[in-house]
Amino acid sequence: MREYYPVLIVAAFISLTAIAFLIAFLFVKGKKEAFGFERNMRDSELIRRLFAYSKPYAKSFIIVFLLMLVSIAYDVVAPYMVGLVEEMIKEDFEMWRLLVYVAIYAGILVVSLTCTYLQSVILQKTGQKIISKIREDAFSHIEGLSHGQLSEIPVGKLVTRVSNDAESLSKMFTNVIVTLVKNSFVIVGVTVAMFLLNVELALLVMCFVPFIVFFTVLFRKFSRMAYRKEKESNTDINTFLSENLSGIKITQNFNRSDRKNEEFAVKSARHGKAMMNTIFVFSVFRPVVYMLYISTVLVLFFFGAKGYLDGATLFGNTVTSGVIVSFYMYISRFFDPIQNIAEQFNIMQSAFASAEKIFSVMDLAPTVTDTEGARELDEVRGEIEFKDVWFAYNDDNWVLKGVSFKVNAGETAAFVGATGSGKTTILALLCRNYDIQRGEILLDGENIKNYKISSLRKHFGQMLQDVVLFAGTVRSNITMHGDFTEEEIERACAYVNADKLIEKLPNGLDEEVRERSNNFSAGERQLLSFARMIIHKPEIMILDEATANIDTETEVLIQNSLEKLMKMGTMLIVAHRLSTIQHCDKIMVVYNGEIVEQGNHYELLKKKGKYFELYTIQHEKAKLIK
Ligand SMILES: Nc1ncnc2c1ncn2[C@@H]1O[C@H](COP(=O)(O)OP(=O)(O)OP(=O)(O)O)[C@@H](O)[C@H]1O
Numbered sequence: 001m002r003e004y005y006p007v008l009i010v011a012a013f014i015s016l017t018a019i020a021f022l023i024a025f026l027f028v029k030g031k032k033e034a035f036g037f038e039r040n041m042r043d044s045e046l047i048r049r050l051f052a053y054s055k056p057y058a059k060s061f062i063i064v065f066l067l068m069l070v071s072i073a074y075d076v077v078a079p080y081m082v083g084l085v086e087e088m089i090k091e092d093f094e095m096w097r098l099l100v101y102v103a104i105y106a107g108i109l110v111v112s113l114t115c116t117y118l119q120s121v122i123l124q125k126t127g128q129k130i131i132s133k134i135r136e137d138a139f140s141h142i143e144g145l146s147h148g149q150l151s152e153i154p155v156g157k158l159v160t161r162v163s164n165d166a167e168s169l170s171k172m173f174t175n176v177i178v179t180l181v182k183n184s185f186v187i188v189g190v191t192v193a194m195f196l197l198n199v200e201l202a203l204l205v206m207c208f209v210p211f212i213v214f215f216t217v218l219f220r221k222f223s224r225m226a227y228r229k230e231k232e233s234n235t236d237i238n239t240f241l242s243e244n245l246s247g248i249k250i251t252q253n254f255n256r257s258d259r260k261n262e263e264f265a266v267k268s269a270r271h272g273k274a275m276m277n278t279i280f281v282f283s284v285f286r287p288v289v290y291m292l293y294i295s296t297v298l299v300l301f302f303f304g305a306k307g308y309l310d311g312a313t314l315f316g317n318t319v320t321s322g323v324i325v326s327f328y329m330y331i332s333r334f335f336d337p338i339q340n341i342a343e344q345f346n347i348m349q350s351a352f353a354s355a356e357k358i359f360s361v362m363d364l365a366p367t368v369t370d371t372e373g374a375r376e377l378d379e380v381r382g383e384i385e386f387k388d389v390w391f392a393y394n395d396d397n398w399v400l401k402g403v404s405f406k407v408n409a410g411e412t413a414a415f416v417g418a419t420g421s422g423k424t425t426i427l428a429l430l431c432r433n434y435d436i437q438r439g440e441i442l443l444d445g446e447n448i449k450n451y452k453i454s455s456l457r458k459h460f461g462q463m464l465q466d467v468v469l470f471a472g473t474v475r476s477n478i479t480m481h482g483d484f485t486e487e488e489i490e491r492a493c494a495y496v497n498a499d500k501l502i503e504k505l506p507n508g509l510d511e512e513v514r515e516r517s518n519n520f521s522a523g524e525r526q527l528l529s530f531a532r533m534i535i536h537k538p539e540i541m542i543l544d545e546a547t548a549n550i551d552t553e554t555e556v557l558i559q560n561s562l563e564k565l566m567k568m569g570t571m572l573i574v575a576h577r578l579s580t581i582q583h584c585d586k587i588m589v590v591y592n593g594e595i596v597e598q599g600n601h602y603e604l605l606k607k608k609g610k611y612f613e614l615y616t617i618q619h620e621k622a623k624l625i626k
């Protein structure tokens, strides 16, 4: 019995470790948090959808597979060759034979390395192409979502989906699949080779397999939890950043930088901890597998040496020193792939989690879509009518309550009323940013739902309350990448009096617009967006508070261009300053989601109602200032 003590000690050690892990496994519970629209998908569904993306690259994958077979052959053959060399150098040997062996070994090694290199180059290329496609699809899908959906999902979350999650998927294509396939083949190959070489020793190695499986299963659970935490904290950081970097100037002005720093520090620390957690899980798993590996080697040496000394044979196999050396190498080639597979399996889990999140976004059906049989809209006169329109952003919180009005083609209508009364909302409904719950919106006498959304929007030019310029040049912001001649651009700029502003710029139309357009004043941005609007020659123009940010001098310019614009088509304006809209054909007074008065300036003044009140207040104020 005493002679087996070393083996018993090894067995006891492994068993104790296994028990410790089992206890940890039973006590740690993982939970999954999902955000509203995100749903759980079955692995088979994910695989099917990912497979669809990789299908166009089937050829590359086949080449990779063939290259892989070569490197697998190396893994299986190399230990055997080393064993042969060991056998040979024990006896008297001729130098040239050794050299031949070494040359063959080196040759196989070089071929295998070349194949591995080519394989990884092809894979990286293919993987990146697939991921780009997924990323593009995700982005264009997000672009098609309706305003309501977009305001519900934090921007940071969408950023994470398109960037980080797509990235974590890329590992799946570049690493995981190949490693899984390759390592599975290596394990099978090595197992077969070991059995061919010596059945007893091979069986001995197999005794350790259940332990490996056991530890791997536990590892999967822990690492999945760790990955999930890591992802959540990452999304959290992205959401926080995208929100706070946009508002950073406000934070600074309110001296809240310290508060924000603290908030960020907490999130950052949480992310750091989550990362550490992942590293910890791996740092436990790797030594455990290593321990199993060392134990197997020890047991191999123990029995191998005993067998060698006794000259034992079983099924006709004798244990030679060469066999022991080969086995020693096979064991490491047996354990490495197992560890790799376990780790890759986890990366795969993490990639699946990402895929699930990306596909959830892609599955979000846009709530505002073309109705069946929707037509293209070619010619537009520009007559607009709201018939008893009821609208709520959420459930039954009516923002518009039975709004009705009619604007004839070519007319200019103005909406006035208190903050939050629903003016912007009325305008947003016109080009179907949202769908109404009740009533009808007619364009040239036909429900706007009968037209394709994209063709409907083409006829609208909008200048919204907050002007957005994109990073690029003044030119690209005006043309929005449409095809316009230099002359057309200049004419548009001159028309809205933006030409003087552009002349002042050192690079003229090619002046850079920085991200968030902070190198332009609010008034300048408005002038540019005027130019952007009219160059597209819309039949219907929507101007929301278009003159809010402009000085008196520029206002005269704008007023002048507005009058010109009015001749271009139908125009709907929202303005707080009543002086700017006196000459409009129709003025609607919006109050609490309803149109309480409508008519032209003089009719409304005569009524002595809400409009009269507003007008007198502003008039008095103006007089006071004078
Ligand atoms: N995306 C949204 N989701 C939910 N509620 C909204 C949304 N946008 C606006 N609201 C609500 O709808 C109401 C009308 O808003 P709207 O923007 O139409 O007002 P407004 O008349 O344009 O005001 P202002 O003069 O300040 O621009 C407000 O009570 C506002 O809180």
Ligand SMILES: [Mg+2]
Pocket: 423, 424, 425, 465, 544
């Ligand atoms: Mg508004």
